[in-house]
Amino acid sequence: MTRTDPQPAAEQPAGPQTMAHTDASGDDPEVRGPVVIVGGGFGGLYTALALSQQRRHPPLLLIEPQDCFLFLPLLYELLSGELRRWEIAPRYDALLAGRGVAWLQDRVVEIDAARRCLHTTGGRQLDFGQLVLATGSRMHSFGIPGVVEHGLGFRSLADVERLQTVVRQLRQRRRPLQRLAVVGAGPSGVELSCKLADLLEGAAVVELIEQGPAALPQARAFNREQALLALQRRDVRLRCGCRVREVGADHLDLDTASGPERLVVEAVVWTAGLDFAPPAIRPEPARDSRGRLLVDPQLRLQGHTHLFALGDIAAVGGDHGGAESSPPLPATAQVAFQQATCLADNLLRARCDEPLEPFRFQDLGEMISLGKGEASLVGGGFTLAGPAAFQLRRLAYLSRLPGRSHQLRVAAGWLADWQP
Numbered sequence: 001m002t003r004t005d006p007q008p009a010a011e012q013p014a015g016p017q018t019m020a021h022t023d024a025s026g027d028d029p030e031v032r033g034p035v036v037i038v039g040g041g042f043g044g045l046y047t048a049l050a051l052s053q054q055r056r057h058p059p060l061l062l063i064e065p066q067d068c069f070l071f072l073p074l075l076y077e078l079l080s081g082e083l084r085r086w087e088i089a090p091r092y093d094a095l096l097a098g099r100g101v102a103w104l105q106d107r108v109v110e111i112d113a114a115r116r117c118l119h120t121t122g123g124r125q126l127d128f129g130q131l132v133l134a135t136g137s138r139m140h141s142f143g144i145p146g147v148v149e150h151g152l153g154f155r156s157l158a159d160v161e162r163l164q165t166v167v168r169q170l171r172q173r174r175r176p177l178q179r180l181a182v183v184g185a186g187p188s189g190v191e192l193s194c195k196l197a198d199l200l201e202g203a204a205v206v207e208l209i210e211q212g213p214a215a216l217p218q219a220r221a222f223n224r225e226q227a228l229l230a231l232q233r234r235d236v237r238l239r240c241g242c243r244v245r246e247v248g249a250d251h252l253d254l255d256t257a258s259g260p261e262r263l264v265v266e267a268v269v270w271t272a273g274l275d276f277a278p279p280a281i282r283p284e285p286a287r288d289s290r291g292r293l294l295v296d297p298q299l300r301l302q303g304h305t306h307l308f309a310l311g312d313i314a315a316v317g318g319d320h321g322g323a324e325s326s327p328p329l330p331a332t333a334q335v336a337f338q339q340a341t342c343l344a345d346n347l348l349r350a351r352c353d354e355p356l357e358p359f360r361f362q363d364l365g366e367m368i369s370l371g372k373g374e375a376s377l378v379g380g381g382f383t384l385a386g387p388a389a390f391q392l393r394r395l396a397y398l399s400r401l402p403g404r405s406h407q408l409r410v411a412a413g414w415l416a417d418w419q420p
Contacts, residue, residue, distance in 0.1 A: 033059075033129030035347055036118065038108045038279065040064030040092060042072075042336035043311030043343075044134030045402055050344035052099040058129070058351065060100065063120070065107040067091055070157065073333055074397055076195045076369045079160050087410045089157060095403050108279045113304050118279070130306050130347055133278055133293065137312035137331060140275035146247035151183075151270035154192055166267045167196065170204045178204035181252050181265045183244055184272035185210035187219065187368060190227050192271060194371035197234035204266065206236045209254070211243050211272075218330070222383040223368050226376035234371065244272075274331060276313050288315040297358035299343045300350075308347065310339040316359060329361055337400060338362065367393045 035051065035058050037044045048062045068089040077083040092103050106120040117127045139155065141147035152166070153159045170178055180200070182193045185208050193208045200206065208215070208231065215231075215238055216224045231238055245260070246253040247270075252263040276291040286294040286302045292315040294302045299314065301307040312331045329335050339359055346356040365379015367389075375390040377383070384392065398414075401407045 032351075033116070033127055034061050035059070035130045035132065036061045036063065036126065036128040037132040037134060038063050038111075038118070039134035039136055039311075039313075040066065040069055040103075041134060041136040041311060042333045043136070043313075043340055044132065045069055045092075045095070046337060046340035047132055047134065047310065047344050047347075048096070048101050049099070049402060050341055051347065052096075052101050054344075054348065057100070057348070059102075061102045061104060061126070061128075062092070062096070063104045063106055063108055064092060065105060065121075067093075067105065068157070069095060069402060071333075071397070071401060072155065073367075074394075075154065075160060076191050077394075078157075079163060079192075080195045080199060080372050082372060084413070085157070087413065090402065090406050095406065111279055111281045111307075113281060113283060113285075113307055116306065128306075130308065130350065132343065132347070133301075133307065133309040133313055134311050134336075135276075135278050135313050137274035137276055139270055140273035141270070142273060144244055144246065147244075147270055150247045150249050151268050154188065154269055154271060163196075163267075163269065167199050170200060170266060174203050177264075179207055179263065179265045180204050181207045181209055181263065181268045183209045183252075183268060183270050185212075185215035185238065185240070186271065187216065188271040190216055190231065191369045192269060193236045194227075194230050194234060194374075195369070196269075197236050198372040206234070207263065207265065208236050208238045209242050209244065209252070210238065210240045213240055215240065219368070220366050220378040222378050222385075223366055223376045226385045227368060227370060230370040230374065230376075274312060278309075278313055281307075290315075298346055298356035299339060299359055300346075300356070306350075308343055310343050311336040314339075333400070334364060335361060367396065369393065 037048050040062055044062060048060055051057045051060055068091050071088040074083055074088045078085060078088055096103050106122045106124065108118050108120055110119045111131065117125055119125050139153040152162055170180065180196060182189050189208060193206050197206045216227055241257055243255040244252060245255055247268050250264060252265050252268055254261045254263060278293060285304055288294055293309045293313055295309050295314045295316055296302060297317045299308050299310050301309055316329060338361060342357060342359045349356050365377060367375060367377040369375050373387055373390050375393045376385040377389045377393060398407060398411060401410060
């Protein structure tokens with residue numbers, strides 16, 4: 001288990017203690033070997049952390065090309081300056097130090113399920129006993145011309161920096177009729193539009209473009225109402241029933257109810273959908289119509305005994321558009337958190353040839369950021385909006401940050417900043 005860059009966490013490979021689970025539990029000899037987790041987002045990292053808490057866990061290897069974990073639900077607060085980078089983007093070496101989890105800073109490009117080995121862009125070939133796929137999702141262009149070339153995403157630290165640059169430029173120029181377009185009026189688009197409007201302070205108009213008939217079609221009624229009010233207060237121009245035909249360097253071509261329209265814009269932020277691109281797997285696993293990997297209720301890939309998947313990349317049970325499909329699970333951190341605990345337990349059960357437990361999602365509510373210092377939430381039988389909801393949302397996510405030591409550091413920073 002090597003890494004491209006020596007880091008403290010990687011130089012703590014699984015020793016005799018971590019092998020004890022394999023040697024003493026009487027597990028199936030076919031699954032002996034490390035648990036390799038591909039992808040260090042919510043699903044992958046939290047599965048690794050859950051396994052590392054077991055006293056006699058098997059050897060663990062996390063493969064993730066980025067050097068920092070990104071707590072995506074709080075990315076909006078990083079954009080607005082309400083939170084600092086280290087708070088929502090801790091380094092993997094710090095998170096995994098002393099936990100018996102090796103970290104390889106590389107990217108998996110091919111998985112041979114039959115031989116139980118994988119290949120990386122760095123030229124490595126690694127064997128595994130069990131493999132967890134948690135590669136998440138990425139911006140989906142839907143094949144629309146210009147999205148890849150001119151659209152800005154909002155799923156990485158680099159995306160935040162680019163958008164902060166755009167905001168600074170718009171505030172400095174303050175030309176008349178400046179427009180910034182956000183495409184996609186789901187939760188990401190609505191939250192981002194509110195933050196941008198607050199940051200711009202009237203320097204540009206935020207245009208929120210939605211192909212469907214309404215914003216936040218899947219949201220709770222209270223949150224949807226609060227979001228629409230928040231957009232109105234900030235003069236965000238919500239355009240529903242508009243299909244994007246092309247994204248240009250300085251314009252957006254739309255099909256509207258009244259016909260084609262060209263909207264002159266300074267930049268386009270694309271939040272309209274998600275795409276799923278796991279590494280190549282041989283033999284090819286079953287996928288749903290959106291490209292997600294089909295997994296059984298125990299989070300195991302259909303037809304692959306030792307391969308598991310969770311998070312955005314996984315379509316669970318009937319969640320794949322069949323005749324008896326259950327409602328699809330939302331692509332949220334809440335789902336990945338819960339799946340990680342279930343999957344960590346099932347990985348150990350599988351090594352001991354014990355029955356696996358099905359994943360059961362428990363809906364804990366819904367929270368939406370609505371501008372600087374404001375939010376809306378529904379959960380636990382109550383609703384709340386405004387500054388109090390903003391603080392509760394931050395506290396809820398504080399309890400979900402990875403690792404107790406990081407949670408304590410962030411909490412200490414918040415207390416130091418707090419002014420009664």
